[in-house]
Amino acid sequence: MSDIWPLIPAAIYLLFFFMLVMIALVTLSVTEGDLFPTFEPLQAILKNTEFYDALINTLIFVIIGTPLELIAGLFAALLVYNSFWGKTFIRSVFVIPFAFPGLVIATLLFILFDSQGGFANHLLQGQYSFFPKVIDHDVAWRGNKFLALSVSMLGKVWRDMPISMLIILSGLNSIEPELIDAAKTMGAGFRARLTKIILPLVFPAMTTVLLLRSVEMWKEFIFPYILAGNYPLLGTLIEKLYGFGSEPGEAAVVALILVGLTVLTLILIVEITGRIKRELVNSGVNS
Amino acid sequence: MADLVLKNIQKSYGNHPVIHGLDLHIKSGEFVTLLGPSGCGKTTLLRMIAGLEKIDSGELWIGGKPMQGLPAQKRPIGMVFQSYALFPHMNVKNNITFGLKIQKMEEHAIFSKLDWVIPLLGLEGLENRLPKEISGGQRQRVALARALVLDPEVLLLDEPLSNLDAALRELAMDELKRIHQEVGKTIIYVSHNQAEAMTMSQRIAVLNKGHLEQYAEPMRLYDEPASRFTAEFIGSPIANSYVGKLGTHDGLPVVQTAVGIIRISDRCMGHVSSAPKEIRVCIRPQDIHQLKNQVLTPYCSVFRVLPSLIETPGDRCLVIGKTNSGEAVRFFVDRVHTVVVGEPLDVFVSAEHVHLFNSENGKNILGEQI
Ligand SMILES: Nc1ncnc2c1ncn2[C@@H]1O[C@H](COP(=O)(O)OP(=O)(O)OP(=O)(O)O)[C@@H](O)[C@H]1O
Ligand SMILES: [Mg+2]
Numbered sequence: 001m002s003d004i005w006p007l008i009p010a011a012i013y014l015l016f017f018f019m020l021v022m023i024a025l026v027t028l029s030v031t032e033g034d035l036f037p038t039f040e041p042l043q044a045i046l047k048n049t050e051f052y053d054a055l056i057n058t059l060i061f062v063i064i065g066t067p068l069e070l071i072a073g074l075f076a077a078l079l080v081y082n083s084f085w086g087k088t089f090i091r092s093v094f095v096i097p098f099a100f101p102g103l104v105i106a107t108l109l110f111i112l113f114d115s116q117g118g119f120a121n122h123l124l125q126g127q128y129s130f131f132p133k134v135i136d137h138d139v140a141w142r143g144n145k146f147l148a149l150s151v152s153m154l155g156k157v158w159r160d161m162p163i164s165m166l167i168i169l170s171g172l173n174s175i176e177p178e179l180i181d182a183a184k185t186m187g188a189g190f191r192a193r194l195t196k197i198i199l200p201l202v203f204p205a206m207t208t209v210l211l212l213r214s215v216e217m218w219k220e221f222i223f224p225y226i227l228a229g230n231y232p233l234l235g236t237l238i239e240k241l242y243g244f245g246s247e248p249g250e251a252a253v254v255a256l257i258l259v260g261l262t263v264l265t266l267i268l269i270v271e272i273t274g275r276i277k278r279e280l281v282n283s284g285v286n287s
Numbered sequence: 288m289a290d291l292v293l294k295n296i297q298k299s300y301g302n303h304p305v306i307h308g309l310d311l312h313i314k315s316g317e318f319v320t321l322l323g324p325s326g327c328g329k330t331t332l333l334r335m336i337a338g339l340e341k342i343d344s345g346e347l348w349i350g351g352k353p354m355q356g357l358p359a360q361k362r363p364i365g366m367v368f369q370s371y372a373l374f375p376h377m378n379v380k381n382n383i384t385f386g387l388k389i390q391k392m393e394e395h396a397i398f399s400k401l402d403w404v405i406p407l408l409g410l411e412g413l414e415n416r417l418p419k420e421i422s423g424g425q426r427q428r429v430a431l432a433r434a435l436v437l438d439p440e441v442l443l444l445d446e447p448l449s450n451l452d453a454a455l456r457e458l459a460m461d462e463l464k465r466i467h468q469e470v471g472k473t474i475i476y477v478s479h480n481q482a483e484a485m486t487m488s489q490r491i492a493v494l495n496k497g498h499l500e501q502y503a504e505p506m507r508l509y510d511e512p513a514s515r516f517t518a519e520f521i522g523s524p525i526a527n528s529y530v531g532k533l534g535t536h537d538g539l540p541v542v543q544t545a546v547g548i549i550r551i552s553d554r555c556m557g558h559v560s561s562a563p564k565e566i567r568v569c570i571r572p573q574d575i576h577q578l579k580n581q582v583l584t585p586y587c588s589v590f591r592v593l594p595s596l597i598e599t600p601g602d603r604c605l606v607i608g609k610t611n612s613g614e615a616v617r618f619f620v621d622r623v624h625t626v627v628v629g630e631p632l633d634v635f636v637s638a639e640h641v642h643l644f645n646s647e648n649g650k651n652i653l654g655e656q657i
Contacts, residue, residue, distance in 0.1 A: 184360050186365075187389045
């Protein structure tokens with residue numbers, strides 16, 4: 001017990017600010033003008049179709065974006081891990097997206113995927129010799145819910161992939177090289193080594209990636225804000241309600257729901273990955 | 288037949304040569320130890336045989352088939368690593384059956400393999416434990432079991448006993464010998480422990496800085512070391528070593544040293560005239576005996592030493608003494624013999640135990656052309 005005393009100041013600091021924000025948020029969510037306490041903001045949100053839209057959009061964002069980041073990170077990490085030469089160089093190249101603020105990347109994508117002209121449209125219209133002509137007319141990248149959300153999700157995944165990659169890479173690097181050698185001497189080819197040794201051993205790192213990235217996906221703001229202005233996610237909806245709509249109470253309700261969903265997702269991931277891990281340890285002949 | 292043949296094997300890391308043109312022929316079913324000090328290239332050699340390390344030049348044959356260009360997973364070898372390298376996420380049973388499942392062996396065949404190897408190595412009751420839940424000795428046996436079930440033609444063992452305590456080590460050595468007798472595999476065993484190598488192997492390859500110093504049966508290494516390195520590396524404590532000059536005394540071959548004139552084997556007679564001026568003389572402490580009332584043959588030389596230190600490590604006492612000329616002499620006496628520090632005594636050595644080496648290249652002069 002005495003070991004935790006040095007941690008107390010940090011704990012108080014964290015708890016204090018967390019509590020402060022949460023209390024303010026809860027208070028705000030039951031305030032409507034001069035009325036306090038009231039469920040009016042909650043009722044308004046539950047009647048708001050835009051909220052349900054945003055909820056579904058965000059859910060799709062989380063369900064597709066989180067595994068996508070895991071897979072992108074895993075592939076990049078495996079590429080760096082298995083590369084014979086220039087390991088440091090390849091790793092640096094992969095880390096570049098993370099060197100820019102999300103706002104910059106989002107703005108870049110905004111320019112590339114402009115609905116009138118823009119690089120993406122020009123490319124698909126066959127204006128560059130290295131790419132075949134695919135479409136005749138400009139695509140309205142931001143005028144279509146599917147395209148707008150896809151572009152913002154890809155932007156998000158591309159920008160944040162380095163974090164996933166670095167986490168998985170450190171997991172890969174902590175695997176004893178002799179384990180791989182042992183697998184080789186026992187007849188395991190590349191595929192067997194990957195699926196039976198490497199992936200199970202980086203599983204904890206992959207779990208970390210899923211946990212961190214799912215939180216990021218739930219609370220994503222900047223990419224959809226810039227690239228999918230007409231199709232809100234929960235993150236952008238909060239801003240919209242608070243700033244543009246002048247409904248701080250409703251914004252607070254959405255924020256609380258977002259917190260709740262995030263926590264729920266984390267619990268779910270811990271539960272599922274725990275089960276998979278037990279499966280991995282016990283799989284095999286009759287055990 | 289799974290003879291293993293190495294022909295002129297060379298290996299460098301960068302421009303740092305590690306193995307210099309090594310030749311070795313290991314017969315099918317033989318237990319051979321690669322013995323040498325730390326950093327002499329034993330692990331490197333083993334990894335090259337396994338296909339885990341590239342061979343720069345030379346040939347490697349196993350069972351009459353060339354191994355060049357064959358990746359590790361296709362070679363007929365099994366390996367036990369110095370660190371055991373058990374898969375931490377698999378229980379004992381899955382570690383053992385890993386290679387069998389890769390081969391897509393049928394389940395009933397896998398079970399019969401398990402039924403054979405688990406009692407063979409005394410792993411009953413540990414099947415469902417993870418590697419971190421068993422002891423070092425048990426881990427070593429799992430690593431061995433894992434290699435054995437794959438029925439490789441050659442078993443490569445990289446210092447598998449180095450992490451065990453002395454008692455467990457003896458047990459494991461006996462076990463390994465028993466397993467070798469039982470399964471009859473060709474075994475290449477790496478060690479830097481000469482006592483371990485002497486007890487276990489049929490032949491020992493002594494390595495020094497990537498060169499093969501000698502390749503022979505244990506007793507042969509002990510009795511007829513081909514080089515000064517082997518003489519000093521095999522046997523403990525380290526052999527007495529003196530500078531000497533070959534010559535004759537009353538028409539018999541002798542070597543003159545600071546200790547005195549020492550009679551040498553008649554086989555050296557031919558070298559007396561042609562040998563280099565300076566020679567290195569090595570005599571094991573075990574071969575110097577206290578003179579009491581034994582009848583000495585004409586091949587024995589006697590000299591007087593003054594004991595300065597007596598160590599009693601066990602059943603025998605190691606005496607460290609000095610001759611008149613101040614040269615140190617180490618030898619053993621029985622514990623019952625009362626040797627007293629400061630009281631001079633006579634000791635003798637027989638000619639066949641006096642090993643003579645060329646001072647320049649360290650080779651045994653008997654092996655050299657006259
Ligand atoms: N990957 C490597 N890169 C460069 N040099 C290496 C490498 N592996 C080994 N060496 C060098 O090669 C030499 C032989 O190493 P090796 O591991 O074969 O020695 P060893 O005989 O097994 O020693 P030990 O008894 O300590 O295990 C050493 O000098 C070592 O420094
Ligand atoms: Mg080694």
